[in-house]
């Protein structure tokens with residue numbers, strides 16, 4: 034192939050000019066312009082050959098350069114951290130690119146060697162970057178693997194945590210369940226022990242004293258801490274109760290805590306709730322409510338009754354409940370009926386028969402069927418206080434009043450006393466609302482009897498005699514006496530003394546069944562938060578703590594099942610038969626007529642005038658009607674004697690005596706007189722009675738145990754006519770219930786003891802027991818009674834009717850039947866001096 038001598042310089046020119054396409058084509062044209070066409074291919078071929086050769090050469094040299102420089106670069110970069118080379122390389126790359134561009138721009142001065150070097154360098158960089166990329170990929174893969182591992186681990190741990198939390202939540206709920214169970218068990222233990230429950234309530238500051246600093250430091254569950262200045266010691270005193278309610282606790286919250294207690298009344302328990310605390314500490318507020326009474330701020334009384342009615346309604350398919358109410362007050366050691374409608378200021382007596390709750394049997398017992406009935410009755414009670422004020426030296430109510438009445442707050446008793454003397458108001462020891470409930474199980478016929486005493490006490494502060502005079506002094510002294518007596522009773526009970534001085538005041542007599550009986554008892558202790566009440570607050574809380582330690586023994590339900598009823602009847606008739614037999618052998622030795630006794634016994638029906646069909650508004654009508662009913666009572670009784678093994682409430686209602694009982698003027702004897710007769714002895718008897726109750730659980734067991742331990746001579750005395758008595762009694766009192774009443778009266782020796790010793794007991798008990806005592810003391814038995822018994826027991830209904838001509842309203846009327854002797858001034862049949870003496874000798 035022919036080569037042209039101009040080719041090499043041409044190529045060089047070409048290369049130099051290769052930066053621009055336009056200039057290259059110009060150059061080609063310049064070279065080829067003077068050439069012949071046939072020379073052009075050869076020229077081009079030669080030119081291209083030269084170009085290829087030149088490039089091969091240059092590539093080879095560049096390859097050499099790259100080889101040497103790459104080893105240098107690898108060696109120098111070997112130990113550098115991963116990120117560095119990358120960024121370094123990047124920089125270098127960028128730099129190279131820039132350089133290349135620069136080279137490209139500066140163009141044509143670049144030699145082939147340089148190009149080779151550059152391409153080699155680029156290659157090296159490329160390789161290195163590829164290696165780095167591989168390393169990075171590995172790192173990312175490893176990191177990803179790590180991440181996944183961590184994620185799975187995290188999920189696992191998260192699940193574990195969830196499970197743990199779930200477990201903890203379960204444990205926590207279990208813990209709460211256990212706590213709740215513990216609380217219930219604790220309460221059950223408390224119930225079994227019969228501990229008096231104590232709830233403490235702190236009154237909020239009244240508006241005029243809102244800036245005061247509270248003495249209540251801290252309240253938590255059942256603990257209350259009172260801050261005390263140094264003179265009281267440590268600076269803080271803590272007290273523990275079943276529950277403590279702070280200042281902001283509402284009436285509804287307070288009630289909800291005691292609701293179960295109130296409901297147990299429907300289950301046949303006796304319940305007593307009494308409010309204690311210094312004057313103005315909120316006792317009446319808790320028990321009744323404030324003067325501007327609304328549904329929201331109603332106190333325990335209204336709520337309790339409302340609840341009873343609601344529950345009774347709910348249970349109406351299974352139970353039929355009858356509810357009746359009594360309202361009394363104790364003023365200057367006199368018990369007064371607040372539900373009388375004839376304005377009479379009759380004084381009442383307190384009897385302690387722990388089974389019925391009818392502690393004041395002579396007080397009006399008003400049937401109610403709704404809360405509004407109760408409100409009506411409370412209003413009536415209030416009006417009666419006003420009536421009482423005239424009769425009792427213009428006295429009117431003290432501050433614990435019922436809805437119609439209001440009384441402004443006074444911080445202490447002194448200011449109250451001043452007010453009392455200015456307004457001629459008075460200080461009463463306590464007011465008591467008693468709710469009696471009798472339920473009949475419609476399927477089994479079981480009778481449940483429960484009662485609830487709601488007692489609002491006088492302010493607990495002591496009155497200094499020197500600061501008050503006249504009527505106020507007397508009232509204050511009575512309050513002092515009553516509250517001290519309450520303190521003594523609590524102290525005796527707390528120390529489990531055998532003798533408990535219940536009879537030291539009317540208040541303790543009234544509360545006897547609740548403090549020492551089978552009742553469930555709750556004391557609401559109230560305190561004021563003001564610093565100037567601190568001394569009273571501390572002493573109130575100390576007293577309350579002592580009350581909390583009193584253990585009464587398990588509360589017992591007042592229930593007569595059909596089986597027990599039947600058994601009792603059988604036992605009663607067997608005992609009666611036995612008594613008759615024994616009585617026949619001794620009849621010549623007895624002078625006291627048992628027949629008389631029986632008749633008087635029957636007259637006790639006066640004590641239970643409750644007729645559930647009456648309503649407050651119908652009282653007058655009811656009285657009238659009952660007066661008429663009284664005439665047919667004897668006939669009804671005699672009929673029941675013939676057929677009776679069970680009785681119905683309707684029958685009782687028909688046979689109920691006139692209502693209310695007419696109190697003989699002679700019954701208003703002085704308490705002092707009456708109390709001088711027995712006093713302490715009764716307390717002891719009551720303690721023995723309690724012991725007996727504790728020893729023998731069931732009424733039947735109690736009955737038998739007592740009879741076992743008693744001299745045999747007891748039985749003929751009051752059992753010979755027991756079938757008769759039993760039958761007649763069964764119609765006397767729907768609350769008592771026929772069998773229970775009989776067993777209690779015929780066989781419960783201690784009850785009889787008490788009634789005997791307690792000269793204020795109803796005639797029937799008194800007379801009955803008198804015979805018993807004569808029996809004991811003379812060792813004669815009951816011959817004379819037995820003597821009359823056969824003829825009695827065979828008497829016809831007509832004869833029976835004749836035998837009870839005075840089954841009217843009062844003992845005095847009944848005793849006016851010509852059977853016997855003139856009445857004692859208290860309306861009782863007097864008894865032989867010898868018997869009296871013997872009663873005394875039993876003290």
Ligand SMILES: Nc1ncnc2c1ncn2[C@@H]1O[C@H](COP(=O)(O)OP(=O)(O)OP(=O)(O)O)[C@@H](O)[C@H]1O
Nearest residue numbers: 236311312313314315316317318323432433442492
């Ligand atoms: N929890 C309470 N919330 C609001 N006000 C209350 C509360 N407790 C008591 N009060 C108010 O305090 C004042 C005195 O209360 P209350 O008459 O009930 O005291 P008390 O202890 O019954 O007094 P007394 O011994 O004179 O009968 C009343 O004005 C009453 O409304």
